[in-house]
Amino acid sequence: MRRNRLREALEAGRPTLGTHLLSVWPTLVELVGATGHFDYIEFTAEYAPFTMHDLDNLGRALELCDLSGMMKVEQGEYLHQAMRAIGSGHQNVLFADVRTVEDAKLAVAAVRAESPKSPGLSRVGLHGVGMRRDVGTLRDVGNTAYVAALEQAVVAIMVEKVEALENLDAILSVPGIDMVQFGPADYAMGIGHPGQFAHPKVQEAERRVIETALAKGLHPRAEIHEPAQAERYRAMGVRHFCIGWDVSILQRFWASAGAAMRGVEDKAEAPKAGYR
Numbered sequence: 001m002r003r004n005r006l007r008e009a010l011e012a013g014r015p016t017l018g019t020h021l022l023s024v025w026p027t028l029v030e031l032v033g034a035t036g037h038f039d040y041i042e043f044t045a046e047y048a049p050f051t052m053h054d055l056d057n058l059g060r061a062l063e064l065c066d067l068s069g070m071m072k073v074e075q076g077e078y079l080h081q082a083m084r085a086i087g088s089g090h091q092n093v094l095f096a097d098v099r100t101v102e103d104a105k106l107a108v109a110a111v112r113a114e115s116p117k118s119p120g121l122s123r124v125g126l127h128g129v130g131m132r133r134d135v136g137t138l139r140d141v142g143n144t145a146y147v148a149a150l151e152q153a154v155v156a157i158m159v160e161k162v163e164a165l166e167n168l169d170a171i172l173s174v175p176g177i178d179m180v181q182f183g184p185a186d187y188a189m190g191i192g193h194p195g196q197f198a199h200p201k202v203q204e205a206e207r208r209v210i211e212t213a214l215a216k217g218l219h220p221r222a223e224i225h226e227p228a229q230a231e232r233y234r235a236m237g238v239r240h241f242c243i244g245w246d247v248s249i250l251q252r253f254w255a256s257a258g259a260a261m262r263g264v265e266d267k268a269e270a271p272k273a274g275y276r
Contacts, residue, residue, distance in 0.1 A: 001140055001149040004091045006040045006068040010154065010178060010219060015239040018070065020044050020223075021246050024054035026061035028246060033065025040068035042242055045081065046096050052084060059089020059133050070094055070156065078103075079126060082110035087132030092154035094181065099163040101170045108176035111155050113147040125150070154178045156221065159209050160186035168209065172216050179240065180213040181221045182206045210236050 009016045018040045021028055032038055043050075043058055055071075062069040069090035073081035075097035082093045095107040112125025127150055129142035140146045155176055160183025164171060172180065184197040184206060193199045213220040214237050221240040222233040225248065230241055 001134070001145045002063060002089070002091065004068050004149070004152045004154070005066070006070070006092055006154050007152045009039055016040070016221075016241075018042050018242040019244050020242060022048040023246050024048065024050050024058060026057045029058060029061035029067070030065055033061075033067050038067065040070050040092065042070040042072060042094065043090060044072045044245070045085070046072045046074040052088070055084060055088035055090070056133055062089050068092060068154075070154070072096060072158075075103075078106050078110045082107075083127060083130065086111065086127070086150070086153060087130050087134050089133050091134075091149075091152075092156065094156040094158065094179075096158045096183075097161060097186070098157045098159065098171065099161045100167060101174060104157060104171045104174040104177060107157055108155050108174060111150060111153045112176065113150040115147050156181060158183050158186075160184075160190075162187065162190040165205055165208070168212055172212055172218060177218060179219045179221050180209060181223065182209040207236065210238060 006016060006018075016039045017037065019032055019038055020042045021032075022044050024043075029041055032041055041062065043055075059069065069085075070092040071081070071085035071090040072094040073085065073096065078095060082095075085093050093107070093111055095103075095110075098104055098107065109124075109126040111127060113127050114125055116124060129146070131137050131141055134149065135141050135146055140149075156179035157171075157177055158181050159165065159168065159171070165187070182205065184202050185195075187205055188194055188196050188199060188202045191199075191201055193202065196202065210220040210233075219240050220238050221242060222230070222238050223242050224230055224233070225244060227243070233241070
């Protein structure tokens, strides 16, 4: 079973850094890994098209680069996608749209082994035995190393719904949750202020999520576009960041470079002064 760099960093008390990919091209994983700056890559599967073969290929690239993987799974698919994520080599799972204590418990159970409680292990989960990449297809099927690896998987949840904020203390008290991510876009829409991520009510909700997570010994994570945005979160005690999305990085480059080149072309085509 592979080492889980993200879990190792959390247990050692080190800050962590990840980045988001929506693309299933494994070469992007290799390019991220080659920088040497990242602990893990989040495949934001909630928003991206993918096949089971894509997941396996991303998992192979993560293994090649000695990176941990995290997959963001959507509501209604917690069990299926969590099992497929881990089975393909994405060792950690981020669960979107958690609303209730029951949702949080299901997220944890979807990751942990369906095995009786024993020393070093938590409550019984729902993750069964499978012949997938994480166990070398045959090598570690259903053995103690497999059960221990599932116990090491990092469970992260999105707190982004109004109902989740109403149940925040109870949700973050569920055993087995490791990381917490506030979702300003969903929350802003849910309180009737779509697109207003800087609205005072949204900012206050974010601060409450971070403070509650820290008080319970959990790891709040912030998603940012630029390094300069990290300082505000560091001041609140956040030490875990996921920076940039491949799609936004590309779109911003195309927008700025395209505009600049159009400006060059416009200048080149402008008639010279005094020309008849």
